[in-house]
Amino acid sequence: xxxxxxxxxxxxxxxxxxxxxxVTDTSxxxxxxxxxxxxxxxxxxxxxxxxxxxxxxxxVLGFAVLVMVALAGLGFTGTTSRTRVASIPGAGTxxxxxxxxxxxxxxxxxxxxxxxxxxxxxxRAAFATRFGNxxxxxxxxxxxxxxxxxxxxxxxxxxxxxxxAEGSATLTGLGIGSVLAVVVAVFVxxxxxIATPIREGGRLLxxxxxxxxxxxxxxxxxxxxxxxxxxxxVGTIIKSILPGGSLIAAVVVYCLGMALFTIIMGNAxxxxxxxxxxxxxxxxxxxxxxxxxxxxxxxxxxxxxGTLVTPMAANFNLVPxxxxxxxxxxxxxxxxxxxxxxxxxxxxxxxxxVAF
Numbered sequence: 001x002x003x004x005x006x007x008x009x010x011x012x013x014x015x016x017x018x019x020x021x022x023v024t025d026t027s028x029x030x031x032x033x034x035x036x037x038x039x040x041x042x043x044x045x046x047x048x049x050x051x052x053x054x055x056x057x058x059x060v061l062g063f064a065v066l067v068m069v070a071l072a073g074l075g076f077t078g079t080t081s082r083t084r085v086a087s088i089p090g091a092g093t094x095x096x097x098x099x100x101x102x103x104x105x106x107x108x109x110x111x112x113x114x115x116x117x118x119x120x121x122x123x124r125a126a127f128a129t130r131f132g133n134x135x136x137x138x139x140x141x142x143x144x145x146x147x148x149x150x151x152x153x154x155x156x157x158x159x160x161x162x163x164x165a166e167g168s169a170t171l172t173g174l175g176i177g178s179v180l181a182v183v184v185a186v187f188v189x190x191x192x193x194i195a196t197p198i199r200e201g202g203r204l205l206x207x208x209x210x211x212x213x214x215x216x217x218x219x220x221x222x223x224x225x226x227x228x229x230x231x232x233x234v235g236t237i238i239k240s241i242l243p244g245g246s247l248i249a250a251v252v253v254y255c256l257g258m259a260l261f262t263i264i265m266g267n268a269x270x271x272x273x274x275x276x277x278x279x280x281x282x283x284x285x286x287x288x289x290x291x292x293x294x295x296x297x298x299x300x301x302x303x304x305x306g307t308l309v310t311p312m313a314a315n316f317n318l319v320p321x322x323x324x325x326x327x328x329x330x331x332x333x334x335x336x337x338x339x340x341x342x343x344x345x346x347x348x349x350x351x352x353x354v355a356f
Contacts (some may be wrong), residue, residue: 001161001162001163001164001165002163002164002165002168002172003165003168004165004168004171004172004175005049006175007171007172007174007175008045008046008048008049009045009046009049010175010179011042011045012041012042012043012044012045012046013042014042014198014201015038015039015041015042015045016038016039016042016043017042017198017202018038018042018198018201018202018205019034019035019036019037019038019039019042020035020039021198021199021202022034022035022038022202022206023035023039029078030076030077030078032076033071033075033076033077033078034076034077034078034206036067036071036076037068037071037072037076037077037210038202038205040064040067040068041064041068041213043064044061044064047060047061047064048061065217068210068213072209072210077206077209077210078206078209127189131188131189134188134189135189137184137185137188138181138182138184138185138188138189139181141177141180141181141184142174142177142178142180142181143177144177145173145176145177145180145181146170146173146174146176146177147173148173149169149172149173149176149177150169150170150172150173153169153172153173154169182197185197204323207322207323208314208318208319208322208323209322211314211315211318211319211322212314212319214266214312214313214314214315214318215266215267215314215315218265218266218267218270218312221265221270223270225265225270225274226273226274226277230274231273231274231275231276231277231278232277232278234257234274234275234278234279235277235278235279235282238253238257238278238279238283239279239282239283242279242283247288247352247356248352250279250283250284250287250288251284251348251351251352252348253279254275254279254280254283254284254295254299254302254351255298255299255302255344255347255348255351256302256344256348257271257275257278257279258271258272258275258299258300258302258303258306259302259303259305259306259340259344260306261274261275261303261306262303262304262305262306262307262310262313263306263309263310263312264310264312265312266307266310266311266312266313266314267307267312267313268300268303268304268306268307269300271303271306272296272299272300272303275299275303276296276299280295280296280299284355288356289356290355290356291354291355291356294351294354294355295351295355298347298350298351298355299351301343301347302344302347302348302351304343305340305341305343305344305347306340308333308336308337308339308340309333309336309337309340310333311330311333316332317330317332317333317336320332
């Protein structure tokens with residue numbers, strides 16, 4: 001029976017490989033901090049298997065997280081592929097953290113150049129013209145394979161036992177799709193070195209910085225908030241100030257609360273159980289006899305309005321700014337504020353009109 005542990009180990013191995021490449025790059029101004037950050041993260045993926053099996057203490061992972069926070073917070077991490085370091089999360093300010101110009105992929109790095117060297121902007125433009133729509137083939141492999149494995153995997157059995165462990169089909173599909181996408185990319189694009197995917201992955205990781213881990217950390221925060229009974233506490237406070245019998249007030253508080261908690265937690269899925277336990281179910285569904293499907297679906301959309309305006313949603317807002325080398329890393333958020341405000345009001349009106 002195949003479980004999802006192999007994927008966690010593969011991810012951990014990738015992070016460790018990136019850490020090794022960084023620590024051997026003598027030209028990197030922050031190589032020790034970067035190597036420690038990604039190396040600790042990689043080892044944590046292996047160690048987590050034993051924590052889940054209850055054969056190793058979990059406090060070690062907690063200590064590892066604190067060390068990583070210290071490394072990122074004190075500016076020991078950064079990037080090797082940018083010169084506009086002030087706009088890169090975690091890169092610090094003042095001095096360059098790598099070579100002033102990208103190094104062509106076809107040029108073999110010397111001892112004084114970055115091991116995470118990449119192609120120049122002109123070379124990338126030439127490759128885009130040369131390959132055209134073929135560049136999308138590796139990206140499309142991931143969702144296609146993931147859907148196929150998640151759909152058909154649970155139906156396959158060997159000797160009467162299911163091939164995939166229960167609940168592992170989606171992660172297994174995502175992992176297989178990602179590995180195949182790398183293979184297809186190497187076959188189609190023919191990079192100059194077989195290690196190019198790891199080098200490019202390391203370059204992107206350093207460009208994104210600590211923000212790459214926010215989704216994982218925030219999902220954990222949502223679980224902690226739920227287990228701590230934050231939803232019940234918020235519900236008690238809201239019920240004490242909410243005007244009795246006012247449907248519009250309840251709708252506004254629910255939608256606004258979804259947006260605000262999403263801004264705080266960076267994830268509407270983490271905010272959903274809190275606000276639903278506080279007001280969605282007891283007030284809107286039970287109190288006003290609302291349609292649960294409509295209320296909760298529109299409530300999630302209201303939460304996504306908060307996603308548009310928070311740096312905590314790093315994968316939506318900070319990561320694109322880093323990858324596009326925007327001078328203002330909060331540029332996407334500033335551009336999305338008007339849209340988020342309008343959509344939030346529209347969601348309130350739609351919920352009020354169609355859910356009751």
